Amino acid sequence: DTGVSQDPRHKITKRGQNVTFRCDPISEHNRLYWYRQTLGQGPEFLTYFQNEAQLEKSRLLSDRFSAERPKGSFSTLEIQRTEQGDSAMYLCASSLTARAVDTQYFGPGTRLTVL
Amino acid sequence: QKEVEQDPGPLSVPEGAIVSLNCTYSNSAFQYFMWYRQYSRKGPELLMYTYSSGNKEDGRFTAQVDKSSKYISLFIRDSQPSDSATYLCAINSGGSNYKLTFGKGTLLTVNP
Numbered sequence: 001d002t003g004v005s006q007d008p009r010h011k012i013t014k015r016g017q018n019v020t021f022r023c024d025p026i027s028e029h030n031r032l033y034w035y036r037q038t039l040g041q042g043p044e045f046l047t048y049f050q051n052e053a054q055l056e057k058s059r060l061l062s063d064r065f066s067a068e069r070p071k072g073s074f075s076t077l078e079i080q081r082t083e084q085g086d087s088a089m090y091l092c093a094s095s096l097t098a099r100a101v102d103t104q105y106f107g108p109g110t111r112l113t114v115l
Numbered sequence: 116q117k118e119v120e121q122d123p124g125p126l127s128v129p130e131g132a133i134v135s136l137n138c139t140y141s142n143s144a145f146q147y148f149m150w151y152r153q154y155s156r157k158g159p160e161l162l163m164y165t166y167s168s169g170n171k172e173d174g175r176f177t178a179q180v181d182k183s184s185k186y187i188s189l190f191i192r193d194s195q196p197s198d199s200a201t202y203l204c205a206i207n208s209g210g211s212n213y214k215l216t217f218g219k220g221t222l223l224t225v226n227p
Contacts, residue, residue: 042217
């Protein structure tokens with residue numbers, strides 16, 4: 001169990017550019033979640049996958065955001081035409097269906113700064 | 116009214132103090148209650164979870180849930196400087212709804 005990993009840890013981009021983040025969940029965890037956290041706030045849910053299926057998306061996830069989880073392993077979150085308001089920490093978490101309580105384990109996050 | 120309310124603090128205590136962190140929630144459908152600890156610029160780390168009213172203890176940490184009042188607490192005994200972090204309560208309603216709803220977090224500083 002090596003934990004949830006995310007790459008990159010930091011990303012600085014200019015407004016209007018596209019960015020892509022990667023998340024590798026804990027091996028054998030079949031659920032994967034994306035959250036966004038801004039300064040002074042708790043994480044806010046964006047979307048989640050069970051295996052390769054994206055089962056729920058928040059209204060926070062505008063059309064510029066897209067997430068994929070090909071083959072039910074790692075996931076990517078892409079933001080197109082970034083805006084300054086997209087600056088935040090993007091957190092990935094994973095969990096295992098078989099557990100009675102859906103305990104989510106978080107990665108270290110990707111901190112995005114849009115200039 | 117936000118679904119989960121948490122006093123952001125900051126809270127500053129001397130080493131060895133008992134710390135009480137609290138959240139209230141509005142949705143009676145919430146079933147599972149978690150506490151996460153987040154160090155600066157790191158991801159949240161799961162501390163404890165519970166799903167029933169009452170207390171659950173793990174070392175120096177005790178989680179308490181009062182579903183009738185929609186109130187959850189985390190107590191830290193014999194607090195240490197290494198406990199200095201932001202503490203986040205997180206709740207979900209179980210069933211097919213897996214997303215966690217977080218409080219804002221309470222920033223705790225334990226002074227040596």
